[in-house]
Amino acid sequence: MKLNITSHAFEKQNGTFHVSLVDEEQLQQQLQTLAITQPDQWLELSQYKAKFDETQLLIQQSNHAPALFLVGLGKARAIAGHKLIKLAHSIIKSLQNKAEKIILDLSALPQQFHYHFALALTQASYSFNQYKSKKTETILQEISFFASHLSTTQLAFIAAIHKGQNFTRDLGNQPGNICFPEYLAEQALVLAQEFPDLLKVTILDEKDMAELGMNAFLAVSQGSERPGRVVILEYSAQLEQKPVVLVGKGVTFDTGGISIKPAAGMDEMKFDMCGAATVLGVIRALCESRLAIKVVGALACAENMPSGKATRPGDIVTTLSGQTVEILNTDAEGRLVLCDTLTYIQRYDPELVIDIATLTGACVVALGQVVSGLFSADNTLANDLIEAGEQSFDRVWRLPVMEDYQELLDSPVADMGNIGGRFGGAITAACFLHRFTQEYRWAHLDIAGTAWLQGAQKGATGRPVPLLMQFLANRVQD
Template sequence: MNVELKTLAAAAAARHKCDLLAVLVPDEVPAGEDPLSSLAARARDQQDLEKKPGSVLQVYAPEGVAARRVALVACGDGSARSVRKAVLALAAGLRHPAVQRVALVFMAPPADGAVRAAVCAADEAAYVYTATKGKAKAPAKGAKGADPGAGAPSSPDALVLGVPEAAAVRAEFDAARGLAEGIAFAREWANRPANHATPTMLGEAARELAGAPGIECTVRGPAEVAKLGMGAFLAVARGSEEPLRFIELRYCGAGKSDAPVVLVGKGITFDTGGISLKPAAEMDEMKFDMGGAASVLGVFRALAELRPAINVVGLIPACENMPDGRALKPGDVVTSMSGQTIEVLNTDAEGRLVLCDALTYAERFKPSAIIDIATLTGACVVALGGVRSGLFASDDALAAALERAGEQAQDPCWRMPLDDEYGEGLKSPFADVANVGGRPAGAVTAAKFLQRFVGETPWAHLDIAGSAWKGGAAKGATGRPVGLLVSYLLGAAAAPAAARKGSARARAAKG
């Protein structure tokens, strides 16, 4: 969907030709004599449009308005959170097959973050998965009996974001558009069936991203991974006919001497559970087990657009977890890249096995921080549901920065404990560590396992098992936590620039 920013006050919006005109109406309707302002004021006075964010009043062909379809949608106090709720409420209208040109108009000047929220929410609301759907032939336009509103849901071709003064929000709009591209990229890859998102295909997607300036990519196969000594990763992959891929992306936006942030995304493109086979019910959703990998790809798609002054490395250990005659067995002991041996008590706890080798590899970049992202544990879903991602961190400053970034991006997380006592359950009589503890605090013991493979570098683990996708009627990937990660990286990029400016001012004052 092409998104454009325009100066479009209420009077001009009434004259704007489009298939759907959506008007964000705040609690206090701005006074005006134009048709839209009058319509919004009457709707509010008659209590036909509630103040609750997301309340929608559909109006067809109102007098004095060029658009046939008009939706008045309450955006409450105009905050980013309220605007997001308002725009998501327009999903059905945005996906209507007859709606190809949309205008989304702020009646009042947008608050901080509201433009970003509107752009990202509009992209989310308009998203329709089509990659593996058949191409049904629609009746010819104008044909007898043809219904212009018939057919499957579709995304609009173009959306105009109208604000009272475009120049005032241009920078925020440009950043939001890049972020929305990254979130959409992550959603698309996570949504694809496992036979359309194999480890090889993920490697090809990463190589395509490397076509953008400043991004490089290396994709390694089984022989190269074996040479690196990644015994845990190799063990998980050996039950599948699909060859593993170890994907390394590098974004260079700062000086060569600047330490990078390393993102590590779990890339299990399908998880049967291995020999510890999962129940059949809802096993199809295990195509989403590469949500961490998808988020890393999405971040790099956003970096290609935003070009922040920071260095970032993305690592994706990608494979399937399948149960054949060569598959890893409960009780097997494998040797990780770090040299630590691991007793595999449950082959369905495979994500931590591929991640631990990638975390060891990450240390060679001497990073400023390492953040791994994984659909790791059902225990985290029980603890936090789908609202917040689980955050575990060895460093308080890193944890605080990620929490702030999540709130800013409306992609929240919640910090969980990492007390040493939680690691007691991972002791093994046959190896240095077991890959699972008991049922209690399963998300925490998984994080404690990963912590063993990180040195002194500030490290954080995001368990996105509850937030990466939705089940049921709304089944599909969310694109989280791309928003959180991009917000964190932009903040990290801005911090050195602010420090340099402060130093310059100090030197000037002394001079």
């Protein structure tokens, strides 16, 4: 999707639609500026009120006027971020097969929402039809913004996020028979070939992990015929600064292992690698935007399957950190691949570490699918992530990682169990990870509720790529 700024509100070209956001409180005045002949008469006949998400398409008002698409804001002064997402989908759904180019008049939209709306339009334009025999092709290629408070720099940054977020969504939407640990490793190598001046990739196989002592990770991957991988991507490694390290859970399919999940909805467990997909998407967006910041991405890639080689409930493993874990539930596997990876990345001397994981159903129960769960004992880091979430409208909500919860992980036979009982499941999962992150500043994002949608709209969302890109951009500006 090409994004640019135009100084021309109307442009008569084949395949171009003029889209105007309309404030119901300023409807008469706005219509006077649009290419509508006899607006009073038109209003009476059409009964158009510019209520929220009320649309009206007008084709060829005259030989010199472009096709016009009106989109109601309702009361513009009362508009909110979540409503802009709905408007963006309405525009894209209505025009993506009719227009090659949209000229979008933002003059009625409050200035503080221009960036959010442009980003929402790119997100709404995504489609995934790779495996459909009859593909529906969209013709929309370009959006030009008129009367906007967007800069070319902002649009370039949005375009970079768009490419990174689409990459994440494409990876997340791949089925488990295509996307397995080796596949994610291959995608990292392909990305490095595309940006050889910016990226360096290192891949650990299971032999490497065994020699290092990453036994918690191997306890998950050993049940599958698809071997696990730890994939390290170093962006701008030449910069003389400590890196921000992003660690992504990459469980390419999660059956639950011996603690097998119910059949209903198990198809969605292909999305359990969306943390790793997020890291790959952020790295792509960084390469597209060329932000001057040193970042290391680490993908903890495994498939969790039941087999004769699979870990049993009650097994005890020694992690790379030397701490021992009693595996009480093999379906709490994400924290096992993450804990060893979080220990491994200490060798990069991180400035801070953020892990991203579809970790717990408990987080979905607590927060639904609106915001991601944020856990950190570092108030400054947590506040920076919260701020970046508001700026990108990819929001988070902070939950505790208090020491009070740690005793729920106690085991009589090991240093800890890998689950903490019925209560506070998202919190105890974060507390488990916290035991492996004492050497650096750390935050955990539980994206189990936000990484994908269910039902008829099933598919990866690409969150939290916008949040993390905004967070990294803010660090560059600081």
